[in-house]
Amino acid sequence: MSEHRPNSVPPPWAGRILAFLLVLCAVLLVWDFFVDRDVHHPLEEWSILYPLFGFVGISLLILVSKVLRRLVMRREDYYDAE
Amino acid sequence: MPSSVPPFLIFFIGALVVPFLRSVPRIRMAWLVLIPVAGALNAMGIQEGHTLDYQLLGYSLTLVRADRLSILFGHLFHLGAFIAIVYSLHLKKGDHATVQHTSAVVYAGSALGAVFAGDFITLFVFWELLAISSVFLIWTRRTPRAVSAGMRYLLVHVVSGVTLLAGAMVYAHETGSLEFGPMGLEGLAGWLVFLAFGVKAAFPLAHSWLIDAYPEGTPTGTVFLCAFTTKVAVYALARGFAGEEVLIYIGAVMACFPIFYAVIENDLRRTLGYSMINQIGFMVCGIGVGTTLAVNGAVSHAFNDVLFKGLLFMSMGAVMHMTGKTRASDLGGLYKTMPWTATLCIIGALSISAVPFFNAFVSKSMIMSALLEEHYNWIWPFMLFASAGVVEHAGIKIPFFAFFAHDSGIRTREPPRNMLVAMGIGAAACLAIGIWPDLLYGLLPYEVDYEPYTYTHILTQLQLLCFAIGAVAAFHLWKIYPAEIRSVNLDADWLYRRAGVRVTRFTGGAVAAVDAAFRGAVVGTVNKGLRGAFRSHGPRGILARTWPAGSMVLWVSVILAAFLLLQFL
Numbered sequence: 001m002s003e004h005r006p007n008s009v010p011p012p013w014a015g016r017i018l019a020f021l022l023v024l025c026a027v028l029l030v031w032d033f034f035v036d037r038d039v040h041h042p043l044e045e046w047s048i049l050y051p052l053f054g055f056v057g058i059s060l061l062i063l064v065s066k067v068l069r070r071l072v073m074r075r076e077d078y079y080d081a082e
Numbered sequence: 083m084p085s086s087v088p089p090f091l092i093f094f095i096g097a098l099v100v101p102f103l104r105s106v107p108r109i110r111m112a113w114l115v116l117i118p119v120a121g122a123l124n125a126m127g128i129q130e131g132h133t134l135d136y137q138l139l140g141y142s143l144t145l146v147r148a149d150r151l152s153i154l155f156g157h158l159f160h161l162g163a164f165i166a167i168v169y170s171l172h173l174k175k176g177d178h179a180t181v182q183h184t185s186a187v188v189y190a191g192s193a194l195g196a197v198f199a200g201d202f203i204t205l206f207v208f209w210e211l212l213a214i215s216s217v218f219l220i221w222t223r224r225t226p227r228a229v230s231a232g233m234r235y236l237l238v239h240v241v242s243g244v245t246l247l248a249g250a251m252v253y254a255h256e257t258g259s260l261e262f263g264p265m266g267l268e269g270l271a272g273w274l275v276f277l278a279f280g281v282k283a284a285f286p287l288a289h290s291w292l293i294d295a296y297p298e299g300t301p302t303g304t305v306f307l308c309a310f311t312t313k314v315a316v317y318a319l320a321r322g323f324a325g326e327e328v329l330i331y332i333g334a335v336m337a338c339f340p341i342f343y344a345v346i347e348n349d350l351r352r353t354l355g356y357s358m359i360n361q362i363g364f365m366v367c368g369i370g371v372g373t374t375l376a377v378n379g380a381v382s383h384a385f386n387d388v389l390f391k392g393l394l395f396m397s398m399g400a401v402m403h404m405t406g407k408t409r410a411s412d413l414g415g416l417y418k419t420m421p422w423t424a425t426l427c428i429i430g431a432l433s434i435s436a437v438p439f440f441n442a443f444v445s446k447s448m449i450m451s452a453l454l455e456e457h458y459n460w461i462w463p464f465m466l467f468a469s470a471g472v473v474e475h476a477g478i479k480i481p482f483f484a485f486f487a488h489d490s491g492i493r494t495r496e497p498p499r500n501m502l503v504a505m506g507i508g509a510a511a512c513l514a515i516g517i518w519p520d521l522l523y524g525l526l527p528y529e530v531d532y533e534p535y536t537y538t539h540i541l542t543q544l545q546l547l548c549f550a551i552g553a554v555a556a557f558h559l560w561k562i563y564p565a566e567i568r569s570v571n572l573d574a575d576w577l578y579r580r581a582g583v584r585v586t587r588f589t590g591g592a593v594a595a596v597d598a599a600f601r602g603a604v605v606g607t608v609n610k611g612l613r614g615a616f617r618s619h620g621p622r623g624i625l626a627r628t629w630p631a632g633s634m635v636l637w638v639s640v641i642l643a644a645f646l647l648l649q650f651l
Contacts, residue, residue, distance in 0.1 A: 011486070018555055025552050028545045038538040040454040041462055050542045053463075054549025057470045062557050065345035066564050072572040073346065079570065079579055080227075 025051070086127040088134060088146050089156055089198055090208070092120050093163075093191025100184045104175075110183070111171050117187055118164035121194070125156045133200060141260050144200025150527040154381060155197040155317045157525060161511070162309035162388045163190035169396055169504035170302035177300070178222040185218035186306045193310035197317050201260040202250030202275075205318070209246055209282075212311055213239030219303025220295055228298040234575075235295035238288075239311075242281035249274030265322050276323060283315035283366060284359050286335045290575035292359060293343075297351040297408070301399035304351060308358060308395045309388045316365045316384045325372025330453075333367025334464050336360065341471030343573065348566050350480055351398050351408045354391065357434070357476045360468060361387045367465065368449035371456050374528035379448025382522050386433070386441040386515060393430035393508035394480055397423055400497035400505070401484055407492075410479070410566040415489030422496050424485040426505040433512040435477035435547060436469065441512045443543065444519035444534040451532070466546070473550040483566060 032047045043049050096117035103110035130153065134146040148156075170186065173179035192215055195208035213236055220232035253271035254260050265272050281288045292312070296304050323329060340356035340363075347353045361383070368380030400423045401416060402408045417424040429440070436442040446469065453462045496502060515522045523530040557563040572580075618625045 018559075021548065021552055021555060024544075025548045028541070028548055031541065032545065035537070035541070037541065038536065040451070041459055043463065044542075050545035051549040053466050054470050054473075054546045054551075055553045057467045058474050058550045058553035059557070061341060061467075061471055061474060062345060062553070062563060065342045066562075068342050069346040069564060069571070072343075073567070073569045074572060076568045076570055078572075 086124045086132075088195070089121055089125050089128070089160075090191040090195035092124055093117055093187050093194060096120075097184050097187040097191065100187060101180050104180045107174075114167050114171065114183060114187070115164070118160050118167060118190070122157070122160040122164070125153070125160055128153060128156070135200075138203065141201075141203070141254075143204055143260065145204055146198045147200030148198065150525075151317065151321060151381065152197050154385065154525045154527060155313065156194060158313070158385050158388055159190060159193050159197065159310065162313075162392060163187075163306075165389075165392060165396075165504050165507050165511075166190075166302070166305045166309060168507065169305050169399070169501055171500040172498040173302060177302075178224075181218055182222050182300060182303060185215045185222075186303070188215040189219070189306055189310060193314050196314045200262060202246070202253065202262050203260055205262050206243060206247050206250060209278075209314075210240065210243040212314060213243065216303075216307055216311060219306055220299045222303065223298060223300045225298070231295045231298040234578075235291050238281060238291040242278045245274055245281070246278035249276075249278060262321065264324065267323065267326055267328070276326075279315050279318045279322065280332075283312055283319060283362055284336070285332055285366075286339065287574050289336070289340075289359050290573050293352060293355045293573055294575050294579075296355045296358075297349050301402045305392055305395050305399055308354075308391050312358065312362055313384050313388060316362060316369070316380065319366065320369050320377055320381055324369050324377050326370055329366050329370025330458060330461060331370075333363045333365070333370055334461050334468075336363030336366055337468035338363070338464055338471075341468060341475060343571060344471075344475035344479070346564050346571060348409050348411055348569060350410055350413070350484055351395065351402070353410075353475055353479060354394055354398060357394075357472065358387075358391055360472060360475075361391065361434070363468065364446055364449050364465065367461070368452060371449070371452045371458070373452050373456060375448055375455065375532060376452035378523075378526045378528050378530055378532070379445055379452055382445040382526055383442070383449065385522060385525075386445045386512070389441060389508050389511045389515070390430050390433035393426065393505055393512060394434065394476065396501065396505045396508060397427035397430060398480070398484065400501050403497050403501070404494045405492050409568060410483035410487075411568050413484045413490050413492070414487040415485070416492060416494070417485040418489075419492075419494050420485065420496055422502055423505070424481065426502070426509050427481045427485065429509040429512060431477045431481050433516065435473045436543060437547060438535070438540050438543060439513070439516045441515040441522075443516055444522070447534055447539060447543075448532055470546055470550040473547055474554055477547075478551060478554050 029048070029051055032051075037044070039045050046052075096113065099113060100110065103113055128146075128148045130149055132146065132148040133144055135142055135144050137143070166186065170182065173182055189212060192208045192211035196205055196212060199205040199208055217232045217236045217239075220228050220235060249271050250260060252269070252274060253265070256269060256271055265275065267273060267276055281291075284292045296307050299307055319329065337360050340359040344353045344356040344360070347356060365380040365383050365387070368376040368383065370376075398408055401413065401420070404420070405413070405416070407413055433440040433442055436446050450462065450465060450469075453465060519534055523532075554563070617623055620626060
């Protein structure tokens, strides 16, 4: 095991994966408007429910977590000091 | 003559032999692998309806009760033990191999004993054995943090066991029976037993033992830990409290709150601990719904969780074994030197995220469908949110920060072959169940009338997952994703690790002050009395003087004169 300086340059295939993800999201979003899905919950009638839950849900999760971090984060030796 | 022996017995006998094989490591390896294999062959011979009773203090107790639920968990624990044992075969003397192997085998046997126990006393014995045997998998890491975390873990689980015993005693008093079956939340007994199960299942506020102890275990020990304790609790809840509505709300809280902590947690094994509570939340919720579909979903998700969570813990254990690090802030870029481990970790991540053709896809959806069938329409969105949250912390964060993200500069190599083989078995099982769900559905306690691969389910799940991944990617690109920082996050364990200590110190100080004041006052009074006595009776005391005879005659004359005077008056 050897140590090197950290390198923040993303691998060359990262961009291709992101582009693929973007295309996939677009296809899945559009697809929903052209098919009849089974609906069990009133919210499911809304075509963008799952994309919305995915994107907005995770966005809220991350933003709330940032606030939570302000409240609960302490130094790593917080408990060791006691 | 029974066709099979109690499943735990094979493990306990196996564990007894392990210490004698310390000088022959190859034979020990073969013996260790043989234990779960022999156990599984024995378990296959256990027929539904088989029981093994014994008498104790006038009570009829059941050492083995085999029905579809206990047999399912029996198969699961044999598979989990086999994978974890293969994963830990490389352990050497310096890793305290004998202690780790012996305690791990006893631990697996105790889990089997608990799920086949037909009465509360037998359950209690194995419940406590689970705690006592597993704590060595934490202590053998030998760091000060591991030692103290192990002690806290042991205390919490012993309290859970004592609560279970108290519940069992009340139950026996109320009903005259010790049989462990569906009991519900009626009366003190029900609540005590529920609480005992809840502690082991990591209910909210009783969850922090898991977050505290699991990341402090040895790399191999944590793989065992994640397989058994909480799953025994899930089994016990499914057996005793299926259909209790309160479990739906507890499960929803368990599924939702840990995902916030998982986002900001730096230690990747602790992140998996939060993820574990999140997944148990789905199981608890399913048990609370209580329909055949929901209970099938809960126990099948428990089965799958052992596989995918085990796989994720194994991959992080492999990283820890090779680099000595598990903090996201210290890792990154390991895919270059650990490509197989990275690939297997990604399979675990896809599985836990419930991607189609991976195992969680065929189990978690049963719980979600059961919620809708029973019209828990306002709980369902929370569980959907929790499902999306899994993608963030377990689906992306774990593999991304360990193997990709920024290049930490660490150059290592793949872990020992046995670790890769164990991870390979776990990954294959995740895929096999995902592709052929009937492999699992055929073992479930109730007949399965559910088809996971519908057009709607595949489309909606892909939408949820892809947009969730998109949100994480966007937050990374916009550089507002929470940075990985070496830190500790306060959780419920703060109550007993910091607040409790302070309250104890304050209370102790106040009691000591009152005690000191009281003792001081008593001692002062006694001293004062002694000084008075010393003044009068001491060597120079007035009552201790040696009076001359003349003086005495004088005083006698005075007293006589006074007496005569009184006579004349």
